[in-house]
Each structure stands twice: as structure tokens, then as C-alpha cells.
Amino acid sequence: MKSVQKKIVGLLKVLAMIVAGVLLGAILITLVYCIPVNQTNAQKSIDSLEGEGWYPSATQLKSSLDTYFHSYLPGVLDGATDGLMLAKATRQIEGNPLWEAMNMEGYTYYWHGYVVILRVLLLFMDYEQFRFLNCILQLMMMFFVAHFIWEKKGQRYALALLTSYFLMMPMAMFLSLQFSWIFYIAMALSLLICYRHTWFTEKRIPYIFVIAGMLTSFLDLLTYPLYTWAFPLFLLILLSEDGQKALNYVKTVFVSGLCWILGYAGMWFGKWALAGWIVHRNVIQEAWKEVLFRSGSEESLNLIARLEALYDNWKHYEYPLYTALLAIWLTWFIYKSLNGKTQIVRQEKNGAYLLITLSSFVWYFVLANHTLGHHFFTYRIWGVAITGILFLLCGSITTCKDNCSGRDRIYTFCKWGILCILAVMLTLTAREDVSVLNGNVEYQEIELPKGEQIEEEFLPSFPRVKNFAMGIRTESVKGQCIIEIRDDEKTLYELNWKLAELADTEYVQVPVDWNFKRDSNYRIVIHLEENEGPVYLRFTKDNVNPMLELGVAKIGGDIISGQLTSGIVYSYRPLSKYTLLFLTISWLGLLTALSFEVEQIVMWVFHRLKRNTGKT
Structure with a gap:
């Protein structure tokens, strides 16, 4: 009875936090719209952005709808949305600022909370100066997180973090407003976890991830929001005390995920309800139509189309430098598993890492319409899966007390052979347009x-x-x-x-x-x-x-x-041999991660059957 009461009290606290967040968000945007605009910085920013065009590449700042927007290059910028953000942040408010804050000229179902930060920053700097500040802040935050992990957990985990960061194309995130907000939320929470880890108790974790979800909804325009839950959670589990039961880590994943969803969805719904009341429109209905559209429900997207969303986003990692990084990690892991001095041992945290990894697949599958049409930035959601697999591989390598037996090495070699055959077979099922x-x-x-x-x-x-x-x-x-x-x-x-x-x-x-x-x-x-x-x-x-x-x-x-x-x-099927090689490497990495849990389940079933047979 007491546990039920505690859950009810906890849920009421979460609801109270969401209501408070909705009201605070509306107040902040309203207040910032009372601040005058620095017209000089505003005009400089708009001119700078217009000079680049809508969809330039981070490595070549010129716009091309066909060359970049429709490509699988990893560094495409979203100049169109940056322009939208600047327009919202530099609006001259002549009427009721609360009404303007809630209406947002046709994008009512988004919060546009970024205007709270941008409008203030534009008093002191223009768009180009913001990019420079962006570069410094992002590099510093990533450095402090990686340095802490290097000190506490060793270089392999730090390198895994840096790899996942490099695969997000940092140069594009330096230059983009659109791509920055998610990064700052995720890194701020990650820094707190690193330097105040003991503060993240079982009671506090749910409320922290509710706040993370609310901030994501407030600031982001549906870029790669899953990252604000998954990346800090990886660090939380990594820094958790070793030796716990696997179920405890899995429980943390489910509780934090549920709370993040409550904060994220609750903040969205709060905006729809409050905006509808203020602007006298059925914003909830408008927003729900958009939800159905972005999920592909209105188009009745079939299974093949939803799987294409996964594939189209993953193709951004076919970029040669990205493929090389992934291949190096896989080669290192294969070497460690066969060299006789180290062995591969399933860890209790693996199940939690794998669950977080699978959340990327679920996101792409559910929001297929949105991720198909915007893969040039939603591909970063795969960064969650990459981080999870790298953490799983890093944690599974342990030093042998004595040299590993020849029998173990033969078993491992055969296992790799089976995984390679499966990877090739799955690669041949790939289809491209x-x-x-x-x-x-x-x-x-x-x-x-x-x-x-x-x-x-x-x-x-x-x-x-x-x-x-x-x-x-x-x-x-x-x-x-x-x-x-x-x-x-x-x-x-x-x-x-x-x-x-x-x-x-x-x-x-x-x-x-x-x-x-x-x-x-x-x-x-x-x-x-x-x-x-x-x-x-x-x-x-x-x-x-x-x-x-x-x-x-x-x-x-x-x-x-x-x-x-x-x-x-x-x-x-893909016509390029390089694409086939890239897909084989990809499948081999995923199958390797899955094999730990599959092997554990098979062994559990085998021992249960053996024990039951012995009883009879």
C-alpha cells in the first residue's frame, strides 16, 4: 500500500513539475519579447545567413538544394531553420507579447524556447560571433566530459565517447543554431553526472530526466531529441557501482526513459493547451495532425518504408572517415577477442546498454515520415546506438588471469566466422533506390x-x-x-x-x-x-x-x-562494393553486440533444460 502511495505522490510531483514548466516557459518567452531588438546585430545575422543559402555544407559554405540537402553528406547545415530561429528571435513585437509568444506565426505547436537565449545573446553579438562562441563552448564541454571518463574509467571509454562525438560532425554543430540546443542539454546533464555523480540517487533520477525531457521540448525543433536522454544515461550507468544485478541497470533505463517521455510529451501538450486558450484556436487538433503526419500514420507507411527510414539515416555514416573509424573499433575488438591475453566476458551492464541502443531503432521506426524527410540531421540519433555498442564492447573486454585456453580461442574464432556469414547475408538483403x-x-x-x-x-x-x-x-x-x-x-x-x-x-x-x-x-x-x-x-x-x-x-x-x-x-541491392563493405561492417558490429545477450539467453535455457532433465 505504501509503495502505491509513493508512486501516486511521485506522479503528482511530476505533473506539478510539468505544469510549472509550462507556465515558466510561457513567462520567459513573454518577458524576452519585451526586450528591444539590437537591429544592427539582427541585420548582420540575417545577411550572413542569406549569403550562405538554405542548405550549405559545413565544409563548403555555399548552398545547393540538390548537392547537399538531398545528399548523404554528414555536414549539411539547416540554414532554413536557422533563418526561422533568427526571425522568431528578432521579431518586433507590437501587440500583446504573451499572445505573440504563444502564437509564433504558424508554428504554434512548437515552444520556440530558444528565443529566450537568442534574443538576449543578439543584444551583444551577431550570428557569426555566436558561432565562434558555440565552437568554444561545445569543445570545452566535450573535453571535460571525456577527461573525467578517461580519469575514472580509462581511455577506451573516453575514446568511445569522442568517437561518437566525431561521428555527429562537430563542425556542423559549431555553425548551426538548429543542431546546438540538444547538444547543450545533453552535455550539461552529462557534466552534472560526471562531477556530482553521488547526487543522482534512485529517488532523484526520475525528476532529473523529467526536466531533461521538458527542456528538450522547450528548446528543440525535433532534430535528434533522443540524445538528451540517452547520452547522459550512458554515463550514469557507466559510473554506477559495478556488481549490481542486471535488472537494476535495466530498471534505471526504463524509469529514466518513462520520465523523459513524460517531461517531453507533457511539455508539448502543455504548450498546445495553453496556446489554444490564449490564441483562441484548437491548437491541440492542429498539433495532433502534425504528430500523425510525422509518424507516417496519415500516409499509412508500410513496414518497408519504415525500415527505409533506418537505412537512409544510417547511410550518412558511409562517409569514408566515418566508416574507417567504425572499422578500426571493430578490428580492435576482434583482435582483443583472439589475442589470448584478453577475453570477452558479458557484463551485467550490457543489457542496459543494449536497450538504450535499441531506442534509436524505435525512434526511426515510429517517426518514419519525419526522419525520412530530414535525414540530413536526424541521422545523429544513430549516435545513441553507436555509443551504446561501443560502451558494450569496451566493457566486455577483460584481462585473462592466465593465457586463454586454445579451446576458448577456437570457440571465439568460430563465433566470429558465424557472425561474419550472417553479416554478409544480411548485407545482401539491403535495397537502395x-x-x-x-x-x-x-x-x-x-x-x-x-x-x-x-x-x-x-x-x-x-x-x-x-x-x-x-x-x-x-x-x-x-x-x-x-x-x-x-x-x-x-x-x-x-x-x-x-x-x-x-x-x-x-x-x-x-x-x-x-x-x-x-x-x-x-x-x-x-x-x-x-x-x-x-x-x-x-x-x-x-x-x-x-x-x-x-x-x-x-x-x-x-x-x-x-x-x-x-x-x-x-x-x-546496393551497386557499390564500398557500400556493401560498409553495410557488412555495420551488421557485424550490431550482431556482435546482440550476440552477448543471445548467448546469455541460450545458455540460460540450456541450463534450465539440463536441470529439469536431471530432476526427471
Whole structure:
């Protein structure tokens, strides 16, 4: 009974903290909006940002939507969101500051708490000076955390921390407002854990992580928020007293995680409720639509699309220097496991490290829409998994009292062989998008008469097609355009486009799931049904920039000089040998981490069965 009462009291305290945090957040933003803007620093900041463009690279400060935003380079900056932050922080408030603080011009469901810091800083410095300050502060904070861990736990853990930090592309975080807030929350809490570790008792831990979640919601615009829970928690478990039962560490993970979620979600909901009351709109409904959209629920994202979110974000680590760092760590661990002087022993903290690691997978899977569209910064959430696996590997290496037996080394060697085979097999299941198109050229429009059909030879380069696009224009508001994929006279797949839905477009792209045999010829057949107005299909002129997949096109037996303007997206295994090597290294690292717990479970089951057999 007393334990139930304690839990109820604890929950009420958490709710009180969230309510207090919501009110304090609203007050702080309102007060800071009463401070006048330093117009000189504001204009310098905006000019500096506009000179770089929306999505420059940290290593080359010029903007390119195609080269950087759509790339897997690790150093892409989010100049567009930095511009948004500067605009919010430098607004001239003419009306009610409380109303302005809650409304935030269309981004009502975010707190935008960063304006409390930025508006004050911009009184004394501009955007470029902030970047310099950012660089110094971030390096100092990381140095003090790594130095403390080096002193207390040894160099391998400190190097693991520094590796995970380097893989987040520090240069980009120095230069970006958008990427900095999460780092500061995580590092501030990490420093407290390092230098005031004894203060983090079992009773205090839940409330501390509630505050961490609230601060994350207040300052961040959904970049890599999981980091503010996971990174400090890794250090908390690392510095915890050794020798405890594994269940105690796992309990810390669950309790801190639940409390972080309560603080994070509670602070969000508090903003929606308070803002709705102040601005007289149903902000809760607006925000919930955004939640459903970002989670992919509105699009009904299937399992494959959600797994693509994991893969697209992980591809940022294919960057050569990143791959080299990961390969060095894996090589070191394999060497330590086989050299005869050290051995691999499962530690009680491994289960906790692995649970935190798996939280990255859950985040990408649940928020698939957001992480697919913003992978150029959400890839940093994988930093949680990388840190967890590195900590697990570092803790599992112990010195042999005597040289390890030959039998143990043979067992370890065989284990590595099995893991390598599994890693290669899993690598071969990977699929990437291979896009081909012929539409970036001049085109001609061919009218498709009613009762006629256009046929074109189709030779797919890869077995599976996941997207199909075609140039089409119509003035008809009735009828359908039927697109068939035929094998001889047999219709394999059919698309039925309602012409009324194509009135405002000239290029239609739709998801499909077409599977073909290798090196086989097919036909694309297009015809109309029940149309009233003309329908025009777009063809390239004189086969300029031809698509290898498409052959001769005919209408009513007459050959058309050009190809149907099309775009095809295949799903196929990676074509680059380097990518295959990178994925094999990745799978091997993950399987190694998982093998400790799998082996423990197998041994537990084996001993239970053996004991039960002995009793009978």
C-alpha cells in the first residue's frame, strides 16, 4: 500500500513539475519579447545567413538544394531553420507579447524556447560571433566530459565517447543554431553526472530526466531529441557501482526513459493547451495532425518504408572517415577477442546498454515520415546506438588471469566466422533506390485520341519497380487514363488515373509494386476511357537523353519519334562494393553486440533444460 502511495505522490510531483514548466516557459518567452531588438546585430545575422543559402555544407559554405540537402553528406547545415530561429528571435513585437509568444506565426505547436537565449545573446553579438562562441563552448564541454571518463574509467571509454562525438560532425554543430540546443542539454546533464555523480540517487533520477525531457521540448525543433536522454544515461550507468544485478541497470533505463517521455510529451501538450486558450484556436487538433503526419500514420507507411527510414539515416555514416573509424573499433575488438591475453566476458551492464541502443531503432521506426524527410540531421540519433555498442564492447573486454585456453580461442574464432556469414547475408538483403528518368529535356505533346492506344517497349533494368512517373496533361474532367504493363497479351499490372485529378498537374508520380523477370521484354499500353476533353502525353524530342528501359513507341501503328517522358525508381541491392563493405561492417558490429545477450539467453535455457532433465 505504501509503495502505491509513493508512486501516486511521485506522479503528482511530476505533473506539478510539468505544469510549472509550462507556465515558466510561457513567462520567459513573454518577458524576452519585451526586450528591444539590437537591429544592427539582427541585420548582420540575417545577411550572413542569406549569403550562405538554405542548405550549405559545413565544409563548403555555399548552398545547393540538390548537392547537399538531398545528399548523404554528414555536414549539411539547416540554414532554413536557422533563418526561422533568427526571425522568431528578432521579431518586433507590437501587440500583446504573451499572445505573440504563444502564437509564433504558424508554428504554434512548437515552444520556440530558444528565443529566450537568442534574443538576449543578439543584444551583444551577431550570428557569426555566436558561432565562434558555440565552437568554444561545445569543445570545452566535450573535453571535460571525456577527461573525467578517461580519469575514472580509462581511455577506451573516453575514446568511445569522442568517437561518437566525431561521428555527429562537430563542425556542423559549431555553425548551426538548429543542431546546438540538444547538444547543450545533453552535455550539461552529462557534466552534472560526471562531477556530482553521488547526487543522482534512485529517488532523484526520475525528476532529473523529467526536466531533461521538458527542456528538450522547450528548446528543440525535433532534430535528434533522443540524445538528451540517452547520452547522459550512458554515463550514469557507466559510473554506477559495478556488481549490481542486471535488472537494476535495466530498471534505471526504463524509469529514466518513462520520465523523459513524460517531461517531453507533457511539455508539448502543455504548450498546445495553453496556446489554444490564449490564441483562441484548437491548437491541440492542429498539433495532433502534425504528430500523425510525422509518424507516417496519415500516409499509412508500410513496414518497408519504415525500415527505409533506418537505412537512409544510417547511410550518412558511409562517409569514408566515418566508416574507417567504425572499422578500426571493430578490428580492435576482434583482435582483443583472439589475442589470448584478453577475453570477452558479458557484463551485467550490457543489457542496459543494449536497450538504450535499441531506442534509436524505435525512434526511426515510429517517426518514419519525419526522419525520412530530414535525414540530413536526424541521422545523429544513430549516435545513441553507436555509443551504446561501443560502451558494450569496451566493457566486455577483460584481462585473462592466465593465457586463454586454445579451446576458448577456437570457440571465439568460430563465433566470429558465424557472425561474419550472417553479416554478409544480411548485407545482401539491403535495397537502395535506383532512379532513371528522361524528363529533363525538351518535350513534345502527342494527343491520345479516344479509342486509340499508345504502346511502348519496356525492358526493366532491375526486377522490382517501386515508383512510376509519366508526363501527361489533360483538359478533361471526366474519364480515366488506363496504363497497363503487359507480357505479350497478358496484363500484369494496371494503373487507373482519374482525369479529373490530373487537371492541375503535368507530371504524375505514383508508388507501385511491380516485379519483373530479368532480361524480359514487356509493353506499356496506354488508352483512355470515357474522356470528354483532349488528353496529351509528353514525349522526348528525337530520343534526346533516352532511357534504356524504353524502346519504340507507337500510336495506331505509327512510330513516334521519341520516348514517353518517364521516371522509374527501382528497389535493388546496393551497386557499390564500398557500400556493401560498409553495410557488412555495420551488421557485424550490431550482431556482435546482440550476440552477448543471445548467448546469455541460450545458455540460460540450456541450463534450465539440463536441470529439469536431471530432476526427471
